[in-house]
Amino acid sequence: MGKELILKTLRHEKTDDIPWVPFAGVHAGKLKGYTAQELLTDEDKLVESLLEVHKLYSPDGMPIMFDLQIEAEILGCELKWAKDNPPSVKSHPWEGPNKEIPCTCKIPTEESGRIPMILRTMRRVKEAVGEDTALYGLICGPFTLASHLRGTEIFMDMVSDPEYTKALVGYCAQVAIEMSRMYIDAGMDVIAVVDPLVSQISPKMIKKLLSESFTAVFDYIRSRGAYSSFFVCGNATKQIEVMCEMGPDGISIDENVNMPKAKEVTDRFNITLGGNIPLTTTMLFGNQQDNMKCVVDLIDSVREVSDGNFIISPGCDMPYDTPIENTVACAQAVKHLDSTRELIKNYETVVDTSNVEIPDYANSDKVIVELFLLDPDQCAACFYMRAAVEDIYDEIKDYAEYRVYKYCVKEDIPRYVKMGMTNLPTMTINGEQRFISLIPSKEELIAAIKEYVK
Amino acid sequence: MIKLIMLTGFLGSGKTTLLQKLIDEYAGHRIGVLINEFGAVSIDSELVEGNGIDMTELSNGSIFCACLKDKFVEALVELSGKDIDYLFIEASGLADPANMEDILKGLEKHLDRRYDYVHSVCIVDSTSYPDLIEVLESLDHQVVFSDIIILNKADLVTEDVIDSIKTDIYERNPDARVEEASYCNVGIRELIDAPSGLMGRVGETTNTFESRPQTLVLKGRGIVPIDELEPFIKEIAASTYRIKGFLETDKGPVRLDCVGEKILIEPWERELREAKVVVISSIGIRIVSVITSAMTKYLKGSISL
Numbered sequence: 001m002g003k004e005l006i007l008k009t010l011r012h013e014k015t016d017d018i019p020w021v022p023f024a025g026v027h028a029g030k031l032k033g034y035t036a037q038e039l040l041t042d043e044d045k046l047v048e049s050l051l052e053v054h055k056l057y058s059p060d061g062m063p064i065m066f067d068l069q070i071e072a073e074i075l076g077c078e079l080k081w082a083k084d085n086p087p088s089v090k091s092h093p094w095e096g097p098n099k100e101i102p103c104t105c106k107i108p109t110e111e112s113g114r115i116p117m118i119l120r121t122m123r124r125v126k127e128a129v130g131e132d133t134a135l136y137g138l139i140c141g142p143f144t145l146a147s148h149l150r151g152t153e154i155f156m157d158m159v160s161d162p163e164y165t166k167a168l169v170g171y172c173a174q175v176a177i178e179m180s181r182m183y184i185d186a187g188m189d190v191i192a193v194v195d196p197l198v199s200q201i202s203p204k205m206i207k208k209l210l211s212e213s214f215t216a217v218f219d220y221i222r223s224r225g226a227y228s229s230f231f232v233c234g235n236a237t238k239q240i241e242v243m244c245e246m247g248p249d250g251i252s253i254d255e256n257v258n259m260p261k262a263k264e265v266t267d268r269f270n271i272t273l274g275g276n277i278p279l280t281t282t283m284l285f286g287n288q289q290d291n292m293k294c295v296v297d298l299i300d301s302v303r304e305v306s307d308g309n310f311i312i313s314p315g316c317d318m319p320y321d322t323p324i325e326n327t328v329a330c331a332q333a334v335k336h337l338d339s340t341r342e343l344i345k346n347y348e349t350v351v352d353t354s355n356v357e358i359p360d361y362a363n364s365d366k367v368i369v370e371l372f373l374l375d376p377d378q379c380a381a382c383f384y385m386r387a388a389v390e391d392i393y394d395e396i397k398d399y400a401e402y403r404v405y406k407y408c409v410k411e412d413i414p415r416y417v418k419m420g421m422t423n424l425p426t427m428t429i430n431g432e433q434r435f436i437s438l439i440p441s442k443e444e445l446i447a448a449i450k451e452y453v454k
Numbered sequence: 455m456i457k458l459i460m461l462t463g464f465l466g467s468g469k470t471t472l473l474q475k476l477i478d479e480y481a482g483h484r485i486g487v488l489i490n491e492f493g494a495v496s497i498d499s500e501l502v503e504g505n506g507i508d509m510t511e512l513s514n515g516s517i518f519c520a521c522l523k524d525k526f527v528e529a530l531v532e533l534s535g536k537d538i539d540y541l542f543i544e545a546s547g548l549a550d551p552a553n554m555e556d557i558l559k560g561l562e563k564h565l566d567r568r569y570d571y572v573h574s575v576c577i578v579d580s581t582s583y584p585d586l587i588e589v590l591e592s593l594d595h596q597v598v599f600s601d602i603i604i605l606n607k608a609d610l611v612t613e614d615v616i617d618s619i620k621t622d623i624y625e626r627n628p629d630a631r632v633e634e635a636s637y638c639n640v641g642i643r644e645l646i647d648a649p650s651g652l653m654g655r656v657g658e659t660t661n662t663f664e665s666r667p668q669t670l671v672l673k674g675r676g677i678v679p680i681d682e683l684e685p686f687i688k689e690i691a692a693s694t695y696r697i698k699g700f701l702e703t704d705k706g707p708v709r710l711d712c713v714g715e716k717i718l719i720e721p722w723e724r725e726l727r728e729a730k731v732v733v734i735s736s737i738g739i740r741i742v743s744v745i746t747s748a749m750t751k752y753l754k755g756s757i758s759l
Contacts, residue, residue: 103519104669170739174668177742177759216742223746223759 002060006134007189009311010227010249012270018299018312020334021136021274022327024053025066025317026086031056035083036320040067043117047124054129055384056324056439058331061134061190064122066317068140068194071175072148074113075106084320092151099157099164101171102149107178119186126187134190136229137183141195142172142213158205166209173213177220184226191221192229193248196316199234199256203242214246222249229274233316237261244269254315255279259298263305273302274311277330284319287422288329292340295333324437325423328382332374339375339408353418361430367400367452372416373425375408382425384439389427392442399453455570456486456534458541459646460554462596463577464586465547465696465734466713468606472577472638473544477507479643486538488512488529490546491732508536518550518557527561534565541569547696547734550592551599555652572650576600577638580611582714583619597626601651608634668738670745670759674701674729678756680708684719686752690733691715693744699731701757 005019024031028049029039038045046065053062067086073079079087094100108115126135140148146168147154157165180191193214198206214230221228229250230243237257244251244266252274253262259276266273277283282294295312302310312334318327333340359368369389373382389402405412407424419428427435430452440448459476463469477485486508510529518526533541545551551574558569576596579586583605587593597603603623608616620632629651633640680703687710691697697712700722707722710731735741745759 167738170668173739173742181759212738212740212743216739219743219746220759223749 001132002058003130003132003134003189006061006311007227009309010190010229010272012272012309014308018310018334018337019060020058020331021061021063021134021311021313022053022057022059022331023063023066023314023317024050024057024327025063026084026320027318027322027327028053030084030320030322031324036085037081037083037087040065040086041114041117043121043124046117046121047128050121050125051128054133056437057327058335059133061136061311063136063138063192064125064188065118066138066194068138068144068196069148070114070118071108071140071145071172071179074108074115075102075145075149075175077148086317089148092149094149094168095151095153099150099153099161101164101167104171104174107175108182109178110182115182119182122183122186122188130187130189135188136190136192137180137186137188138192138194138231139176139179139183140172141193141198141230142169142176142217143201143210144195144197145172145175147197155200158201158209162209166213169210169213170216173216176217180217180221180226181224184221184224188226190227190229190250192231192252193217194231196231196233198232198243199236199239201239203239206239206242207245211242211246214248218247218249222247229272231316240265244271250274250311252276252311252313255281256315260301260305263302263310267306267309270309272309272311274313276315277313279315279317279319279322283314283322283326283330286326288325288424289344291326291329292333293344295330296337296341296344299334299337323423325425328374328424328437336375343374343407353414356414356418358418358431364430367396367449368430369400369402369449370419370428370431371402371404371425372419372421372428373404373406375406376404376425385425385427385435388439388442388445392446395446396449400449455568456538456541458543458558458569458571460543460545460551460571460574460600461577462545462549462551462574462600463547463606464579464582464590464593464596466582466698466711466716467547467577467579468604468638469544469547469577472575472604472642473542475638475642476542476646480540483540484508484538486510486533486536486541488533488541488543490526490544490549508533508538518545518553523557527557530558530561530569531564531566534567534569548590548592550595552595554599571652573602573646574600574652575602575604575645577604577606578619578623579713580605580607580616580619581716584615584622587622594626597623597630600627601630602645603627603630603632604638604640605632605634606638607636609636668735668741670733670735670741672699672731672733672745673758674731675756675758676702678703678729678753680705680719682752682756683708684717686748686757687712687717687719689748689752690741690744691717693735693737693741694733695736696734697731700726700729701731702726702729 005015005017008015009019026036029036031052032049034045039049069079069087069089072089076093077089078091080090081087218228228248229252230248231252233254235256236253240262250272251266253276255276255278263273277294282290361368371386376382376386405415423436426433429448434448461469461472488510490512512525558571623632678701691712692715697710699710701708707726708719709722711718
């Protein structure tokens with residue numbers, strides 16, 4: 001079971017498989033056609049999108065909401081919303097002369113800001129898929145939150161007024177603890193303390209001003225029987241060691257850090273390492289082959305250091321427009337490493353397509369629906385695409401027929417090449433690519449097929 | 455006019471004990487009580503019970519701090535409409551009453567009946583005063599802006615210490631009336647009925663956000679084994695200013711009341727409303743790690759943060 005696989009890994013126990021956690025934050029909205037703002041403010045849309053992530057990407061663990069501005073918004077920062085990105089903070093209430101520590105009466109509660117909606121979402125997703133999927137509650141790390149409140153002056157404060165910095169970060173740790181409490185009570189298995197800015201601070205300064213606040217948060221999470229993961233972005237190569245010393249159960253890094261080297265450090269502390277499929281070069285702009293190859297190479301390189309204590313995930317929050325098929329390819333590679341290794345070999349081989357016979361669509365009596373899948377038994381998106389056609393077959397069988405091809409069947413591969421398939425799964429109707437990675441609803445699919453009826 | 459008496463004093467000095475004595479002493483009068491606690495949970499209101507008392511609680515900060523001042527003012531306005539002769543205010547241990555007279559002056563027009571601010575009584579813990587007065591600005595202001603100062607727990611220190619505390623206090627506040635006591639045993643009625651020594655002492659409160667220490671609440675989950683409670687409290691006490699609250703144990707309900715490393719765990723006869731303990735940290739956020747580390751050894755599952 002996926003959830004158990006994650007929890008075992010975070011307990012540093014031996015597992016047969018490597019767990020997979022796609023960080024579908026705003027990208028979840030894309031799956032259902034919602035903007036980032038709609039997704040991050042509307043409970044029903046968020047639940048619907050998250051269940052789609054679960055359906056398409058077969059995650060062992062998944063985040064509920066990837067938005068580091070929730071706490072800042074409650075504490076009075078103004079937000080600037082975007083269609084395809086999480087919001088950003090545009091005002092810092094404690095900047096300049098307002099150099100104070102916010103009142104403890106401002107610490108978020110179950111009633112503050114977007115929290116009621118988030119807690120309801122967490123409970124609904126827990127109910128729907130929480131049995132077999134580890135759910136991640138993401139909170140803003142104390143240092144990044146301090147920077148939201150104080151602005152860039154926080155970097156100067158570290159030098160000119162360390163006591164103030166420490167107190168402000170300590171306050172933000174209190175906020176983090178309260179957020180963790182609410183999220184754990186709402187059923188979250190893992191609390192991810194997301195603090196991208198930590199990579200910008202020297203290890204010496206981290207130890208002096210930040211460590212005890214972070215440690216308090218991780219200790220609190222552990223005392224509640226939940227697991228913690230420390231997410232950082234950017235080149236945190238030098239910081240990994242002090243991050244380990246703070247005592248999280250896991251650390252997650254992005255493509256700026258060399259994974260095998262980081263693994264050597266986390267192994268010394270027996271801490272689980274997660275990461276680091278490159279977000280843009282591979283996930284956003286690469287093709288499926290690139291993504292599969294990336295995951296296979298990543299796993300192989302980490303295994304050269306050691307087995308276990310490892311979670312495969314994107315480097316950070318996936319870009320909104322990440323092609324669905326790329327994420328599907330990553331999932332396929334993690335779940336079926338050896339067969340994927342074979343698949344990539346096939347991709348790289350020159351394929352003889354001379355024997356492939358393309359149907360004569362124009363003169364066929366029936367409309368021809370063709371499904372170009374990876375392995376429908378292994379790839380959830382492929383499974384659902386095939387099911388979509390099977391479910392309506394009785395209604396269309398008088399005027400349409402369907403054929404299924406599998407990329408895992410060697411004889412089928414030349415057809416993929418000849419048909420110019422670049423993204424899988426894809427559904428064609430009379431040879432035209434109509435649904436790429438997206439699973440159509442019953443009505444949509446029937447309507448599309450009817451367009452081709454003579 | 456409603457006679458207003460303010461009680462101040464650092465955490466654990468004996469404010470609640472004195473408040474109980476005042477309530478007993480003024481039984482038969484119509485009394486209002488306003489309790490201000492630093493933590494999110496009110497513990498002292500459990501301790502102060504009695505018939506015919508109008509009780510108001512303001513938690514989660516000091517009433518003189520900007521974040522609670524508005525609620526404090528609202529409470530004063532509301533209480534001025536009640537049929538009371540006396541209002542006793544127990545300020546939080548970290549309250550800085552420097553601007554009390556200013557507050558009263560500012561709200562005069564909004565009051566049904568005016569307040570006569572007759573006394574501000576500061577209770578000093580003689581055992582900790584010499585150390586803390588150097589550290590806490592709010593403690594200095596409690597001494598300076600009071601007209602009655604009670605050196606409590608005087609039996610626990612030598613005469614030399616009492617003399618040096620008195621010298622220090624007179625340097626800060628030469629007009630104060632200073633009384634020695636243990637368990638707040640002083641002729642409080644006589645002190646309160648004497649003419650006021652407060653004469654327009656107004657200063658700027660130090661209760662800004664920066665002077666607030668970290669406060670946490672421990673929740674009891676079911677029955678706490680008393681054999682583990684003691685070593686648990688011992689382990690965390692050195693990192694706290696104050697621990698107070700109630701827990702349900704295998705030996706029945708208990709009240710905890712610790713000031714620094716002075717630990718009191720005693721049976722509690724009444725039924726508990728809530729099993730909760732407020733911890734005021736003396737080491738900032740690090741207290742969380744100290745507590746969770748102690749929790750791995752003692753009280754597993756029977757207490758949580």
